[in-house]
Amino acid sequence: MGLDINTKKAKKNAWRISKKRGFGASRVRVPGGYCDAKVLGMVQEISQKYGNGYVHLTTRQGFEIEGIHLEDMEEVNKLLQPVIEKVGINQNAEDKDKGYSASGTRNISACIGNNVCPFANYDTATLARRIDKEIFPNDLHFKVACTGCSNDCAKARMHDFGIIGMTMPQYDPNRCVSCNACVKGCQSLSVGALRMDNYKIVRDEEKCIGCGVCITKCPTRAWTRSQKKYYKLTIMGRTGKKNPRLGKDFLIWADEENIVKIIKNTYNFVEDNISPNAPARKEHIGYIIDRVGFEKFKEYALKDVELLPETIMNKTVYWDGIHFDNQH
Amino acid sequence: MGYRFSKEKMDEIFSKLSEDFDVFAPVVKKGDGTFSDEDVVRYDKVHSLDEIEFEKKSDYSFKEILLPINETVFYFTEDETIVPKKPEKERLVFLRSCDIHAVKRLDEIYLKNGFEDFYYDRIRKMTKFVLMGCSNSCETGFCASLGTNKCDNYDLYLKCTEGEVFVDVKDEELKKAFESGEKKDVNPDFVSENPTKVTLPKNITKDTMQSGLFKEYGSRCIKCGRCNFVCPTCTCFSMQDIFYKDNEKNGERRRVWASCQVDGYSQIAGGHEFRQDNSDRMRFKVMHKIYDFEKRFGYTMCVGCGRCDDVCPEYISYSTLINKLSKEGE
Numbered sequence: 096m097g098l099d100i101n102t103k104k105a106k107k108n109a110w111r112i113s114k115k116r117g118f119g120a121s122r123v124r125v126p127g128g129y130c131d132a133k134v135l136g137m138v139q140e141i142s143q144k145y146g147n148g149y150v151h152l153t154t155r156q157g158f159e160i161e162g163i164h165l166e167d168m169e170e171v172n173k174l175l176q177p178v179i180e181k182v183g184i185n186q187n188a189e190d191k192d193k194g195y196s197a198s199g200t201r202n203i204s205a206c207i208g209n210n211v212c213p214f215a216n217y218d219t220a221t222l223a224r225r226i227d228k229e230i231f232p233n234d235l236h237f238k239v240a241c242t243g244c245s246n247d248c249a250k251a252r253m254h255d256f257g258i259i260g261m262t263m264p265q266y267d268p269n270r271c272v273s274c275n276a277c278v279k280g281c282q283s284l285s286v287g288a289l290r291m292d293n294y295k296i297v298r299d300e301e302k303c304i305g306c307g308v309c310i311t312k313c314p315t316r317a318w319t320r321s322q323k324k325y326y327k328l329t330i331m332g333r334t335g336k337k338n339p340r341l342g343k344d345f346l347i348w349a350d351e352e353n354i355v356k357i358i359k360n361t362y363n364f365v366e367d368n369i370s371p372n373a374p375a376r377k378e379h380i381g382y383i384i385d386r387v388g389f390e391k392f393k394e395y396a397l398k399d400v401e402l403l404p405e406t407i408m409n410k411t412v413y414w415d416g417i418h419f420d421n422q423h
Numbered sequence: 424m425g426y427r428f429s430k431e432k433m434d435e436i437f438s439k440l441s442e443d444f445d446v447f448a449p450v451v452k453k454g455d456g457t458f459s460d461e462d463v464v465r466y467d468k469v470h471s472l473d474e475i476e477f478e479k480k481s482d483y484s485f486k487e488i489l490l491p492i493n494e495t496v497f498y499f500t501e502d503e504t505i506v507p508k509k510p511e512k513e514r515l516v517f518l519r520s521c522d523i524h525a526v527k528r529l530d531e532i533y534l535k536n537g538f539e540d541f542y543y544d545r546i547r548k549m550t551k552f553v554l555m556g557c558s559n560s561c562e563t564g565f566c567a568s569l570g571t572n573k574c575d576n577y578d579l580y581l582k583c584t585e586g587e588v589f590v591d592v593k594d595e596e597l598k599k600a601f602e603s604g605e606k607k608d609v610n611p612d613f614v615s616e617n618p619t620k621v622t623l624p625k626n627i628t629k630d631t632m633q634s635g636l637f638k639e640y641g642s643r644c645i646k647c648g649r650c651n652f653v654c655p656t657c658t659c660f661s662m663q664d665i666f667y668k669d670n671e672k673n674g675e676r677r678r679v680w681a682s683c684q685v686d687g688y689s690q691i692a693g694g695h696e697f698r699q700d701n702s703d704r705m706r707f708k709v710m711h712k713i714y715d716f717e718k719r720f721g722y723t724m725c726v727g728c729g730r731c732d733d734v735c736p737e738y739i740s741y742s743t744l745i746n747k748l749s750k751e752g753e
Binding site for chain 1 (some may be wrong): 452454455456457465483491492493645648652663680681685
């Protein structure tokens with residue numbers, strides 16, 4: 096008797112149907128790539144009991160437990176339950192023991208963030224988990240990444256939404272000893288937004304990207320971080336076959352609440368504007384915007400959003416990237 | 424004279440004191456550390472005991488209260504100079520035993536080194552010192568090795584416990600404020616040993632200058648000057664003349680903290696810099712702390728607070744370096 100599997104359903108249930116007939120892989124979502132080390136043991140157990148003993152650490156910071164016979168999906172889903180609970184994934188009561196209840200919206204990835212990294216301006220994993228709570232489960236194809244600073248180690252600009260940590264440098268001239276460490280640091284590691292005038296530092300506000308290098312270089316605490324945390328929201332970066340491109344700055348000096356709101360609002364935009372021909376309802380948001388226009392996107396995205404007075408919004412955004420889809 | 428007070432009573436007294444005095448103490452500055460979501464403990468004006476950080480050693484020392492990071496020496500116009508007024512109120516400064524020993528070093532340089540520095544002197548005369556005890560040693564300090572773990576030249580000792588405050592008043596002027604308390608023998612908490620132990624080199628000769636240790640540590644140093652800026656005994660400053668932008672005939676002269684590790688410190692007119700190499704700067708600093716100062720004034724400069732070890736971004740441990748130097752000289 097042939098194997099009878101609803102592959103569409105299995106894919107939404109975070110299973111990959113692999114190229115080897117009869118076998119799949121379980122895609123374990125770990126928001127922010129941050130988890131209790133006990134999860135590793137749980138993944139190991141599944142891999143050794145049902146898989147081929149190997150695990151792929153995915154590009155989106157999950158695990159893909161490979162070589163699982165598709166007949167074992169139900170059993171493996173049961174074993175995934177403690178993993179889902181440990182990493183704090185949303186789950187409806189009726190979905191208990193049934194694995195991940197959606198897969199379209201991808202795992203929110205994050206750099207290591209300010210728990211560890213001296214450059215990071217915020218706790219990326221915590222924000223990733225928060226956003227995951229807000230938007231999962233959902234089958235629309237969204238990619239979100241959180242990165243601690245403008246170095247963008249998380250490649251946030253390759254995502255539909257990239258959240259880049261910023262800090263508004265605070266300068267106390269009374270603590271400044273004119274040592275130039277910040278000026279040199281900004282010049283060599285960042286954008287060269289600082290100069291010295293009359294032995295004190297002048298910050299070019301237009302140029303400054305809020306990376307925080309001046310603060311980490313300052314030996315006297317003349318430079319400190321703003322109490323408020325700020326973010327840059329880059330939008331509609333993507334990989335893919337047609338027109339891969341880097342995300343562009345939409346908001347600069349934005350706050351967490353509004354960014355979360357904008358991401359959630361965008362789900363309504365996609366619901367209403369996705370191409371009816373999109374295979375498995377999967378269409379990069381950027382292509383939808385290319386088709387219906389940026390103004391339309393903004394109408395949806397900015398619903399109930401009241402930006403901070405200091406937030407800079409780029410009213411129009413143009414993307415470039417590489418075009419493989421030109422018709423001529 | 425020692426007294427015991429309830430916390431509430433002491434809060435009243437403190438509130439009154441902070442009207443008569445500017446009170447400076449270590450304070451936790453939330454989020455103001457070098458890295459994101461990290462705090463820094465540094466000195467600031469306080470109005471209540473609760474604002475004071477009694478547990479953690481301050482990252483930056485008290486010295487900025489006696490010796491402001493930026494101090495305007497005078498303002499000038501085309502035909503006159505004006506010296507800024509001294510602060511209005513007398514000041515109380517909370518500090519630990521090691522730092523009280525550091526005050527002696529600052530006095531040595533600014534009051535007893537040939538002439539009295541006008542600016543230091545006038546603030547120093549307005550300052551009383553409040554000892555904060557150390558019930559436990561910090562990790563990196565080595566006060567016991569240098570004999571700076573104890574002191575008796577404080578004006579006031581103050582210790583907060585659960586619901587109660589103990590003081591020992593020595594200063595006549597301050598005594599009045601505490602007379603209402605219940606009399607009690609109060610002895611300051613001093614540590615008698617530290618986890619970090621340091622042996623000062625005994626046989627420093629000209630050969631010590633050639634030690635490979637300075638090369639090794641110098642090659643690790645990034646010349647940021649943090650060790651000098653946190654040090655309670657570093658006293659160097661440089662001068663800055665500022666010409667106001669909208670009328671460059673007016674301006675001010677400031678003196679600003681300087682660091683022997685930072686570029687420019689040993690530069691002279693014409694651009695020559697005596698100690699360009701990091702290892703020369705490292706040698707200069709270390710030898711000054713453990714040899715040159717002593718040769719001139721009869722006692723070691725370093726008080727063993729350990730702040731330089733705590734702050735160094737390159738994990739250069741001054742105390743380890745000193746111990747290695749001692750071993751070399753044996």
